[in-house]
Amino acid sequence: METHxxxxxxxxxxxxxxxxxxxxxxxxxxxxxxxxxxxxxDPDNDLVSRRHAKITEPAGDGGEYKIxxxxxxxGTFVNKQRIFGPVVLQCGDTVQLGPGGPEFxxxxxxxxxxxxxxxxxxxxxxxxxxxxxxxxREAGPPAPPAHVGLGKATVERMIGQVKSQxxxxxxxxxxxxxxLLAVVAAVLYFARPKQTTVVQTIEHRLTPNGxxxxxxxxxxxxxxxxxEVGWKLVDMSTxxxxxxxxxxxxxxxxxxxxxxxxxxxxxxKEEEIVPGADPYLPVFMPIxxxxxxxxxxxxxxxxxxxxxxxxxxxxxxxxSNDGFILTNRHVAAGWHTRYTxxxxxxxxxxxxxxxxxxxxxxxxxxxxxAWVPAQARLxxxxxxxxxxxxxxxxxxxxxxxxxxxxxxxxxxxxxxRIRIPAKLARVSDHMDVAMIKIDLPQTLKKVELNDNYDTIxxxxxxVTLGYPAVSEMVVGVVPSRDVFNQQVVVHEIPxxxxxxxxxxRVLRGQIRIAxxxxxxxxxxxxYYQLTINSTGMGNSGGPMFDDQGRVTAIxxxxxxxxxxxxxxxxxxxxxxxxxxQSAVK
Numbered sequence: 073m074e075t076h077x078x079x080x081x082x083x084x085x086x087x088x089x090x091x092x093x094x095x096x097x098x099x100x101x102x103x104x105x106x107x108x109x110x111x112x113x114d115p116d117n118d119l120v121s122r123r124h125a126k127i128t129e130p131a132g133d134g135g136e137y138k139i140x141x142x143x144x145x146x147g148t149f150v151n152k153q154r155i156f157g158p159v160v161l162q163c164g165d166t167v168q169l170g171p172g173g174p175e176f177x178x179x180x181x182x183x184x185x186x187x188x189x190x191x192x193x194x195x196x197x198x199x200x201x202x203x204x205x206x207x208x209r210e211a212g213p214p215a216p217p218a219h220v221g222l223g224k225a226t227v228e229r230m231i232g233q234v235k236s237q238x239x240x241x242x243x244x245x246x247x248x249x250x251x252l253l254a255v256v257a258a259v260l261y262f263a264r265p266k267q268t269t270v271v272q273t274i275e276h277r278l279t280p281n282g283x284x285x286x287x288x289x290x291x292x293x294x295x296x297x298x299x300e301v302g303w304k305l306v307d308m309s310t311x312x313x314x315x316x317x318x319x320x321x322x323x324x325x326x327x328x329x330x331x332x333x334x335x336x337x338x339x340x341k342e343e344e345i346v347p348g349a350d351p352y353l354p355v356f357m358p359i360x361x362x363x364x365x366x367x368x369x370x371x372x373x374x375x376x377x378x379x380x381x382x383x384x385x386x387x388x389x390x391x392s393n394d395g396f397i398l399t400n401r402h403v404a405a406g407w408h409t410r411y412t413x414x415x416x417x418x419x420x421x422x423x424x425x426x427x428x429x430x431x432x433x434x435x436x437x438x439x440x441x442a443w444v445p446a447q448a449r450l451x452x453x454x455x456x457x458x459x460x461x462x463x464x465x466x467x468x469x470x471x472x473x474x475x476x477x478x479x480x481x482x483x484x485x486x487x488x489r490i491r492i493p494a495k496l497a498r499v500s501d502h503m504d505v506a507m508i509k510i511d512l513p514q515t516l517k518k519v520e521l522n523d524n525y526d527t528i529x530x531x532x533x534x535v536t537l538g539y540p541a542v543s544e545m546v547v548g549v550v551p552s553r554d555v556f557n558q559q560v561v562v563h564e565i566p567x568x569x570x571x572x573x574x575x576x577r578v579l580r581g582q583i584r585i586a587x588x589x590x591x592x593x594x595x596x597x598x599y600y601q602l603t604i605n606s607t608g609m610g611n612s613g614g615p616m617f618d619d620q621g622r623v624t625a626i627x628x629x630x631x632x633x634x635x636x637x638x639x640x641x642x643x644x645x646x647x648x649x650x651x652x653q654s655a656v657k
Contacts, residue, residue: 146170282619315377387614399613407476522622538614573604
């Protein structure tokens, strides 16, 4: 029996309006306001982006349907949880386009075995999702409760907090005094007041003369911050935002002599460049010995070109009483980090034979270039005829041709709802480290730094703090007291997560300034490989402490292979940004 994808829109009096798509015919369902989208919403609903999200069909039988956000302004939510990467869809899952935006239910007919909606635990609490960042228009929050509340929800996004648990257990006892006493004891334990400490108490010390993880967390929570950021790439010659050029997935059919073929109505006949692909395809061009570059433009092409930019979050820690904060470069200045292109297929434009114009050669996503936006080399104004190549990567540029700009860079302290605007202070030119600055009249608590690069050993115990996506979100709802702004404020209240592990390996990269050679290992360059794998995205930029509660490294990344491992950058590269001395010997 043929499988059908069902998109069920809620209707009046509980009557759902269903869109039916035969599986295997489109491969991807695009969702948004654009006329090219398969699931199209009202063009006047400006909570929904033109191309908001997409649902991808499995490659073969028994695969998984996934949904991914397409860089929308207000974000995509699955079962009230914001997503920041492809997420597997189950039958009956509810998808919402931005907080307060339109919803629909995903389903399959017939429902395959194993794709039934998972049973929800009775004590799950629906929470209000955090507000969207950099919205098309500011997304209105859902109807608030009457008081400030804390919620519980598992969130797949680049920020998160420690679990704030409230367990309720019901026991049924069928006789026996011993059993009854055991049950009563268990109920009293699980019904105890909700804990507000950063972590569960861990009594053992990291070393005989060291601190416990709890002591380290309690001493440094106030100096560990959550960072939220949204950036875009700008052409410095015009000051305009840059977009990745997209072309329609259509081309004119020609005969063997190169003459246009017409249909029965006498109109030029067209065909898809890549059958079954998205309506618009990203464009790449070869330069400097066939090295591929994305073709950038200062024109958005009526919303079809893809803006170069990103939103996300990470962690950081205060290193001075007047508000300087260290974090990762990929958190605070994401344009200096490898960019992930949307879509599964693109086209490469190459000159045709005998001056026949540009030919379009399909290219799969695994062949997309490893491109860093700050090193962009190809920009055009309106069309291919006005394109110009920027200075070669082998040349020494005198000025910046392109630059990233943070549309917002906000810092939030633990257990606090108020966002504090920050500015980018310094960016490392050779390591994933950056420094930002907030301005407050109050003296801030800072961490203690310890550059133990020359003495650190495999097996040394370490502790990290940060805001990973795997932790559950705590949300505060604050009624407005402003007569000029009656909107209810909904904020995520950051609550850091603590992870404990060891130094698994010390990777000392041999960086040679003269020829830019780097000896590569599991992690290129200088990294501490950690046994910590209980954290993840969103923890980037957080502090890593030694047994005395001093920061010795900056938690940076993880690798997912047959096992999960993580890495941290020695703190000496962060201390380099705090002065004028180079960390490279």
